[in-house]
Amino acid sequence: MSAVSKDSLYKIGKMSFDGKEVDWYDVVASSYTIDDGYIYYFNNGYTPDGGSYSFNFENSGLYKMKLDGSGKELMYNDFELESDTKNQLYFYDLKDMKVYGDYLYFANYSSKGENKVCRIKKDGSDFETVSKNSAYSLSFDTENNKLYYIGRGDNTGLAKRKCYEILLDTFDETELFEIGINEPDVYYYNNYLYLNYADTALAADISSVSSVMIGERYDTVNKKLELLYGHYNKQEIKDGIFTTIKYDGPYLEWKSE
Incomplete structure (x- = not known):
């Protein structure tokens, strides 16, 4: 769960199943995922400033920490921006973060990432770009070591959405089909890709x-x-x-x- 007040916006929280106990982690996490005892999260630089807010790019980056909030570690922060305006920092993010194998995958929405699928090893090494096109939703066929994602042929927001397949052994990429609706998510299950x-x-x-x-x-x-x-x-x-x-x-x- 995540908080919504200005002072705690983007903070990760955990809640007991009966709803009686709620604890907030003292981190900024505009996107996150959990795997094998760790929370992997992206800090977009959001900084509470009294009743208002601001963004501090120096704090932004990809982090991980243990489920109890200890062992916080910066994994990567060399994302780059063309400008440090507030709006760009607000939208500067990593989308649809998922762990598969030894890697953390995400759509890199920084200026450097061009909205493409990127990955980094869970120890913070070997950052690399995976996809040829922009993306916002991704899913895995773990039996055949494939990644599927939905995106566009450019990052302008004007091109039609398409679904792509990537062979993760070789990074060979194939366009599968064009999407007839706006911004669906993709889910792989038992030889099918489902679109919501x-x-x-x-x-x-x-x-x-x-x-x-x-x-x-x-x-x-x-x-x-x-x-x-x-x-x-x-x-x-x-x-x-x-x-x-x-x-x-x-x-x-x-x-x-």
Whole structure:
């Protein structure tokens, strides 16, 4: 969990399962992940300043610490910025941090990183860029040592989103398919890539019996896209002079594109 007040913004907290005990770590962490007894986090330089706030680039960097908050260690801070304006520092970040194998992976949103997928060993060594394109969501096929990510062919925000596959043994990269919606996250599971459709609601079309496309997945073995359609069955139940509308469902079905 993370705090939301100005004095504790970006701080990591831990809470007991019954909700009675809450402890805050004395660190700034604008993004983080947990693996094997360690918290890996990025400090974007946020500094509380009374009722306001500021950013101190000298404090920013990639850190790790033990789950109890001890052993804090700076792993890497050579990210560079073109300017030290407040807005750029605010958005200067590492996105979708994940640990896989001996490496911590993330989308590097600093000026130097150009939004590309980067990785660094968990001991803080061997920082390197992995992807050819910008990214904001990534997932792993651990059985076949592959990384999948969604991004754009540039970092302007204008190019269409696409899904890419990277062979982590060689860094060979392949474009798989173009994304038809705005900013979905990608999740790999059992030979499929699933895309979330957060702003598509089946309930919005509840009055229609026709199918509504509400999801998407990619078959990584057969190299084909499948769409998830859903619908409700509408029934009119008459009771004397009154008519009640009843909807059964939703009923879901995957269909090949």
